[in-house]
Amino acid sequence: MDLNLTVTAKQKQFIKATADEVLFGGAAGGGKSRGQLTDALLYALKYPGSKQLILRRTFPDLERSLIREHLSFYPLKGKIYTYNSSTHRGQFKNGSTLDFGYLDSEMDVYQYQGAEYDTIRFDELTQFTEYMYLYLISRLRGVNDYPKQVKSSANPGGIGHAWVKERFIDIGPPDEVHSVTDQQSGTQSTRLFIPSRVTDNSALMQSDPDYIKRLERLPEKERRALLYGDWDLFEGQFFSEFRREVHVCEPFPIPAHWRRYVVIDYGMDMLAGLWIAVNEQGRAWAYREVYEGRDNGKGKDGKGHIVRDAAARLKALTPADEQIYCWLAPPDLWGRNKDTGKSTAEIFAESGIYFEKASASRVDGWRAVHEWLALNKDEQGNMVPGLMIFSTCTNLIRTLPAVQFDPKNSEDVANEPHELTHAPDALRYFCASWTSPAEQQKEEKKTIFDYFTDDDQQGDPLGWGDEIHVI
Numbered sequence: 001m002d003l004n005l006t007v008t009a010k011q012k013q014f015i016k017a018t019a020d021e022v023l024f025g026g027a028a029g030g031g032k033s034r035g036q037l038t039d040a041l042l043y044a045l046k047y048p049g050s051k052q053l054i055l056r057r058t059f060p061d062l063e064r065s066l067i068r069e070h071l072s073f074y075p076l077k078g079k080i081y082t083y084n085s086s087t088h089r090g091q092f093k094n095g096s097t098l099d100f101g102y103l104d105s106e107m108d109v110y111q112y113q114g115a116e117y118d119t120i121r122f123d124e125l126t127q128f129t130e131y132m133y134l135y136l137i138s139r140l141r142g143v144n145d146y147p148k149q150v151k152s153s154a155n156p157g158g159i160g161h162a163w164v165k166e167r168f169i170d171i172g173p174p175d176e177v178h179s180v181t182d183q184q185s186g187t188q189s190t191r192l193f194i195p196s197r198v199t200d201n202s203a204l205m206q207s208d209p210d211y212i213k214r215l216e217r218l219p220e221k222e223r224r225a226l227l228y229g230d231w232d233l234f235e236g237q238f239f240s241e242f243r244r245e246v247h248v249c250e251p252f253p254i255p256a257h258w259r260r261y262v263v264i265d266y267g268m269d270m271l272a273g274l275w276i277a278v279n280e281q282g283r284a285w286a287y288r289e290v291y292e293g294r295d296n297g298k299g300k301d302g303k304g305h306i307v308r309d310a311a312a313r314l315k316a317l318t319p320a321d322e323q324i325y326c327w328l329a330p331p332d333l334w335g336r337n338k339d340t341g342k343s344t345a346e347i348f349a350e351s352g353i354y355f356e357k358a359s360a361s362r363v364d365g366w367r368a369v370h371e372w373l374a375l376n377k378d379e380q381g382n383m384v385p386g387l388m389i390f391s392t393c394t395n396l397i398r399t400l401p402a403v404q405f406d407p408k409n410s411e412d413v414a415n416e417p418h419e420l421t422h423a424p425d426a427l428r429y430f431c432a433s434w435t436s437p438a439e440q441q442k443e444e445k446k447t448i449f450d451y452f453t454d455d456d457q458q459g460d461p462l463g464w465g466d467e468i469h470v471i
Contacts, residue, residue, distance in 0.1 A: 011035035019192035032153035044096035126158035232401035273424035311351035329355035360428035365432035
């Protein structure tokens with residue numbers, strides 16, 4: 001049977017993806033829905049008797065997009081495929097089925113309580129709640145040996161933006177399969193995020209070349225989300241200037257002469273720390289992090305750290321040959337405990353870590369972070385940010401663009417969700433403190449004797465014998 005299907009490179013990557021959970025997401029017009037429908041068709045034909053469910057949030061969305069589009073290219077002739085508009089079910093000649101569904105509310109998930117599916121598909125996943133998604137995953141089961149997957153497509157934004165971003169974007173680089181352990185059950189699964197751009201959809205570019213121009217006329221936030229597929233942007237975002245493609249870089253060896261700082265945000269519930277290096281021009285790179293505690297939502301140790309354990313952890317993460325120019329901590333570490341008479345800073349000092357006080361000003365501190373994130377011309381005339389972040393600092397990358405405005409003070413960051421504030425607070429302490437750039441390396445001056453070996457320099461370095469006398 002000749003289906004005469006044409007797919008883009010990204011759609012092909014989505015179709016061939018074997019991870020347990022796959023998200024095909026990003027810019028509008030990237031061919032995500034078409035990729036979903038094509039993948040569903042090929043799966044149904046490859047696995048006779050398979051069962052699939054494809055979902056949109058509302059029935060009008062389902063009818064005018066997925067239902068209408070799939071009828072335009074599915075093999076309706078020869079009774080290979082038929083669609084029942086009253087049951088919203090597609091039936092293949094080989095026994096495979098494709099159910100089209102929608103979820104108006106979270107209660108609607110219970111209509112699938114006894115169902116079994118080999119593959120479940122969410123179109124526009126960010127329109128669904130996390131509860132809807134997790135409940136439907138439980139319907140992924142069957143006695144056959146067909147691959148069981150959840151395959152989704154989405155644009156940034158919508159009510160599910162935050163949880164979708166955390167589940168697929170924040171776990172690591174795109175186009176790579178990541179193994180993730182569920183903190184409640186301890187089970188492992190694999191996840192993959194495939195980013196899409198409107199320019200990936202060659203068919204759309206040919207048929208409607210002005211589509212990009214219309215997206216470019218949108219307000220900044222909508223433009224960055226729908227045109228560029230920017231996931232680090234949402235309403236109420238405090239650091240809207242943060243962009244992964246600008247502020248995040250791959251790790252590289254930090255030159256030994258750069259000045260290194262360690263800055264922490266510490267409490268019994270969380271140890272958040274950043275290692276930051278400053279070069280000769282005063283630009284900074286956050287190159288290492290620690291993020292462990294009760295409420296980090298990542299399951300690390302789940303217990304937080306007493307002071308001596310926190311000190312031991314910081315020292316363990318700092319190589320012995322790494323010279324730290326300054327350790328910075330918030331002023332509240334110098335408050336004395338009524339029972340012991342000692343401050344937290346003193347206990348850190350007893351463990352070999354001597355902190356200096358960072359500025360506690362929140363508003364001035366956040367302004368400083370904005371300044372460090374801003375773009376300025378470097379010596380070559382390129383526009384570059386003052387602060388870069390290694391891709392290995394996943395929690396700083398995750399939380400910095402996620403913090404929101406305090407509803408009572410537009411110049412401050414909201415304290416909720418509290419888990420998001422620790423790494424940005426640590427960064428604030430660094431940015432608000434006076435830091436000096438690394439010293440320019442000087443060329444080592446050599447004397448004539450440096451060009452000879454130790455043996456040459458014994459008594460007669462130039463080999464002139466009695467022709468020269470040292471007075």
